Amino acid sequence: MKRPIVITIACICLIALCFFGYKTFLHEDSSAYFVYKGSIIKSEFPLAENQVEYAAYLYQTIYDNHLDGMNVYLSIIPDKAYFVSEIKYDTMDYEKLAEIMQNGFSSAQYVDIFGLLSLEDYYLTDSHWKQENIVCVAQAIGNAMGVSVCGFDDYTASAPMEFQGAYHEQVLKKVDADELVYLTSVYTENSVLTGYEIEGEKPLYTLDKEGYDIFLSGAQSILEMTCANAEIDKELVIFRDSFASSIAPLFVGAYSKITIVDLRYFSSKLLDEFIEFTNQDVLFISSTSLLNNGMLMK
Amino acid sequence: MKRIFILLFALTLVFSLAACGQKNDPDKESEDPSIVDSNDIGTNDEQNEQDDNGKGSEEVETPSEVGNEDTASNDLADIMAQILDGLENLPFTENRAVESDMFEAFLFIPYAAGYEAIANEAMISAIAHSAVLLHVPNGTDIENVAKSIEENANSNKWICVFAEKTTVTINGEYILLVMSSEENTDAITENFSNLSL
Numbered sequence: 488m489k490r491p492i493v494i495t496i497a498c499i500c501l502i503a504l505c506f507f508g509y510k511t512f513l514h515e516d517s518s519a520y521f522v523y524k525g526s527i528i529k530s531e532f533p534l535a536e537n538q539v540e541y542a543a544y545l546y547q548t549i550y551d552n553h554l555d556g557m558n559v560y561l562s563i564i565p566d567k568a569y570f571v572s573e574i575k576y577d578t579m580d581y582e583k584l585a586e587i588m589q590n591g592f593s594s595a596q597y598v599d600i601f602g603l604l605s606l607e608d609y610y611l612t613d614s615h616w617k618q619e620n621i622v623c624v625a626q627a628i629g630n631a632m633g634v635s636v637c638g639f640d641d642y643t644a645s646a647p648m649e650f651q652g653a654y655h656e657q658v659l660k661k662v663d664a665d666e667l668v669y670l671t672s673v674y675t676e677n678s679v680l681t682g683y684e685i686e687g688e689k690p691l692y693t694l695d696k697e698g699y700d701i702f703l704s705g706a707q708s709i710l711e712m713t714c715a716n717a718e719i720d721k722e723l724v725i726f727r728d729s730f731a732s733s734i735a736p737l738f739v740g741a742y743s744k745i746t747i748v749d750l751r752y753f754s755s756k757l758l759d760e761f762i763e764f765t766n767q768d769v770l771f772i773s774s775t776s777l778l779n780n781g782m783l784m785k
Numbered sequence: 786m787k788r789i790f791i792l793l794f795a796l797t798l799v800f801s802l803a804a805c806g807q808k809n810d811p812d813k814e815s816e817d818p819s820i821v822d823s824n825d826i827g828t829n830d831e832q833n834e835q836d837d838n839g840k841g842s843e844e845v846e847t848p849s850e851v852g853n854e855d856t857a858s859n860d861l862a863d864i865m866a867q868i869l870d871g872l873e874n875l876p877f878t879e880n881r882a883v884e885s886d887m888f889e890a891f892l893f894i895p896y897a898a899g900y901e902a903i904a905n906e907a908m909i910s911a912i913a914h915s916a917v918l919l920h921v922p923n924g925t926d927i928e929n930v931a932k933s934i935e936e937n938a939n940s941n942k943w944i945c946v947f948a949e950k951t952t953v954t955i956n957g958e959y960i961l962l963v964m965s966s967e968e969n970t971d972a973i974t975e976n977f978s979n980l981s982l
Contacts, residue, residue: 537886538890541886541887683909684910684911705911705945706911706945706946707911708909708910708911709909728944728945729944729945749911751911751943751944751945752907752909752910752911752912752946753908753909754879754908754909756879756908757908757909776944777944780890780942780944782887782890782891783890783942783943783944785879785881785906785908
């Protein structure tokens, strides 16, 4: 075989395989993890409208059955892909998601927090947001609910612990480890955590757990935080996903008791058996990731 | 000998470059060079296919009723009860009727006419547990349906907790998808296989 023929065949193979690899592993893989500005992001794509509609329907049904006449708020936490939606094509339609939720759950007052967040407010190696960066978010939601939430200066930040989140092993590119920090105040220090799957009482930050699970003991069906020195005797019920594990402790002090329900692990049919709904404030706060898989909730 | 060496070298180069090609998205690089796509490790193909299937199911009905287990086929509920009978370490569970618009969330395949399904899930427990029983109409290529479920089943669907083991089993005109702890998955699958359906 002559050398020009060999080189020609090699070039054709090169072009074909590069094209094949590009088409197969990039364009057609719409849920890939990728790295942007040192942060590992999972593309949440596309918008599953029927799942979001179900989430809104479930929330509205809970309102109709249990919360009629109470002060009810809805807030949506953008996942990390939201912050690259302007420059990456395979991200969901976040405006549409928020619209479906607001229209489908019209009994709640919507508290928009999208504009308060940036990619830097989330861990590099994990999907979750950093507690030390969301005090302003807690304050904004608190303002909407008519309560005063502590400012950053009222907290003491713990010594940073190294943290490698759930996304850490999803990419080959080396990404720096995160630092995990939790915030304490006179209120968090005087609060205790109880729950259906927790024996006895625990502190709000369970340091025997690893990573993000230090916040409210990780995945739990139903929890109760009780603050002994709260400013007022007022209760809050939070319907949430894991993102709320780090923001809920920022509401203690403003509320004497906070009940936290994760509808992925707690059937809404059981609500009356565990919670006596009276005049509590109620906050539905979930990430776009959960709402886009809304049928996980029951 | 020299020609063979050149050919081997060229092919090595081709495969090396093709492998590198999996990492970078040329389109996106031109827009923002700091975006780097990962290779396919850890991608959620199951969810991806689920999403793709979702595009085809435009006939979305109104959201399914909450707490509508009464609408589920009694036959399916009876069979589910038999499947779960005697399990010692099963969490507190409930049955949920899987309506047509919920099929992909529970069975990871699009709904087809005549399909009937019921899901058994934990009622109050932060663990991964889902047993979904599907009845398909007579004449359905049940092997193919089961294969599709098996390929697409996402044991990470709960996002924060994960099923230890997943099985897809056929018995008569029924398919059972189990995603749970290894112990429960094995026991449920065995109970189902032992039924005369």
